[in-house]
Amino acid sequence: MSRPKVVVARNLGPDVMPLFNRSDLDVVAWHSETEACGRKWLLENIVGASGVLVMLADKVAGPKLRIVSTMSVGYEHVDLQQLTDRGVRLGYTPDVLTDAVADLSIMLALMAGRNSRETMSVWPSYPWSPFAFCGPQLSANWLHPTRTAGFIGFGRIAQATLARLVPFGFTHCLYTGNPASAPTPERDATLARTLGVESVRRVALAELARESDVVFVLAPGAPSLRHVVDAAFLRGMKKTAVLVNTARGTLVDSDALALALREGWLWGAGIDVVEGEPHVGADHPLVKEPRCVVLPHIGSATTETRLGMATMAAKNLISGVLGDTMPAELSITR
Template sequence: MSPLREAKPKVVVCRSLGPAMPLLAQQADIDLVVWSEDRSCPRPWLLENIPGAAGVIVLLGDKVDEEFVRAAGPGLKVVSTMSVGYEHIDLPLMARHNIRVGYTPDVLTEAVADITIMLALMAGRNDNNVYSTVKNGDWARPNFAWSPFKLCGPQLSTTLSSPTRTAGFLGFGRIAQATLARLVGFGVTHALYTGNPASSNSSVRDEELKTRHRLQALERVDVDRLARESDILFVLTPGGAGTYHLVDEAFLRKMKPLSLLVNTSRGSVVDSDALAKALKENWIWGAGLDVVEGEPLITEDHPLVKEPRCVIVPHIGSATFETRLDMATRAVENLFAGLFGRDMPAELRV
C-alpha cells in the first residue's frame, strides 16, 4: 500500500497579479485559489475561500484581522502584501499566531520619488489653472491677455533673486533620500528633515549625503523649524496613530506664503480641512497630493478638489509597469519563502 501523499499548501490570492501570475500558476506544489476579476476582492469571497490556507497574498484594501485569521485557521503561515504600507495588517495579531508577513519596500522607491517631483512642479506652476486655461479654450479667447505675472507661481529651482532653496522632509527614509537626489538638479541648497529619533549612524549618513549632493546644509530639525523654513515640504512618513494629522492647522500656519506641500505617503498625515483652509486663505501657495485621507471617496465636492492650487492624482505613486511588476514579483517571492521556510526578500519583523 502506497503512503498517503501530503496535501499541497493552499494559497489564496486576493487579486490577479497580471504578468506575475505565471510565477504562481507554474508552481506545481501549491493549491492555488485566485480572485481573478478586475476589482477588489469581496470580503465574503475571501472569508469563504481562506479556510485551510497556508499563505495569502493581499493588497492594501484587504484587512488582515482577527476575523481573517480565525477564518483561515491554524495552518496559516504567511501573509504577503503587495504594498509597502501595512496599516491593513494587525501586526501584533500576526506575532501572536506566528504568522510571517512580507511586504514590498525598495522596489517602488524610484517611481514614487519621480511622482513626488512631478507633483512639486505641478503645484508650483499652477497646473490646474494653466491646464484648464487651454482645455476650456480660454487661451484663445479675445479677452485673454498676457501680463508679466499672469499664471505665475514659485520656482522649484534657484534664481538670481532666490539663490537658495530649502527642501523639507517629514520623514527621511528611502523615498525621501531618492527625492532629495532628484532635487539637486534643480539647485536645492539646503535640506531639513524630521522623523523617528536619529539612529547611531545617521550623522555619518547625513554628512555623506551632504557631500555627495554638494548641499550647504543637511540637518535633522524639530517639526516647528521644518514648517517655518521649508520652501517645499515633502510628506514622506508612514501612516498610523503616531503621525495622524501631524500636518494640521498649527503646522500649516507656520509655513511660508510661497511654500509648497507635497504628500506622496499617507493621506492621514495631513488634515484635509486645514490644508484646504491654508490654500484658500493663502497661508501656503500650493499642494500636490497623491494621497488624501478617506480615499478613494474623494468627490468633486471635496474641499481640496475645489481648491485651484491643489493638484490631486489618484494614488499612482508606484503606477509604472516596471514597478508594479517588481512589487507583484516580490509579493510572490515573499509568499514562497514563508511557505517553505526560507528567508524572505522583505519581511516585516512582527
C-alpha cells in the first residue's frame, strides 16, 4: 500500500520537524518558518493528501482529507460543518498556552492601568508634577483595600489569570458563563477556598461591568458573543477600571471602546487581539488611542509554549493519519 500523504503548511523548526522523518508517511512540508506558504502552494499540494497541518490563517479543502491539525487553540478558521459532513477529524492545541496567555493578561492589565502607552513618548523632557501620569494601582492598597476581578468567560485561562491576581490582593471574582450551562456554586466555592479569595460568583454582564476593577475578556470567539463588550457594557464600567482582551477581537466593539476611552467611561484598555486582524494599521481607532495598549496577538508567544503547540500539532497530525488517538482532538457532534 502507498504511504498516506500529509501536508505541513509551515516549517515548525529543528525541534519538531524531525518528527516527520518517518518511513510510513509521505510528507510535503513548506520550507519557511516565518513566511507563509501561500494559498496556491497549499491548494496544489493538498491534492491526494490524507492530512494537513495548518496555521490560523490557512483555509483548505481536499477530497481525500481525513485529518486537519491546527496549531492553535481556536478553530474559528475551520469550517466545522464541512468537517462534520465529511467525517474529517480535527486536532488542536488546548491547555498548552494557558500559562502564557494568563501571564500576558496580567501584563496588559498593569500596562493599561499605569499608562505605559502614553508615557513612552514623553522623553527627553516633560514637566514633572506630583500626579503626572498616575493611574489606578492594580494591587490592593490603603485607598482600595479590596479588589474585584471580572471575567467574561471562565475557563482554564481565566482561572489561571485569577490565581495570578491573588498575590496582588484581589479578594473577589465575578464571571459570566454560557447561559445554556448550569450554575456551579459548589465548584466556585471550592475554587475560592483553594485560591484564598472571599468569593467567586457567576453574575450578569451588567453587574460584572459595574463592580469589576479589571475586566478580562477570555471567552471563545463564538458568533453569538460578537461585540459582547459593547457601548452599553463599557458605559457601565467604573471610570477607574481597565479592560483586557486576550481572547478574540470580535468580542469587543472597537469603535465603542475607542469612544469609551476618549470620553473616560473607563480608565484604559490592554488588547492582544483586534477585530479584523492582521489588517490593523496606524489609522485603526484603538491604535490611535493613547489609553489603549495594543499588541499583535502574541498571547502564546513564549518559546516554551510555541514549541509545545507545534509538537502537539505535529503529533495530532501523525497520530490521526495513522489511525491512532490524537493528543488533543476536538469532539465534533455529527
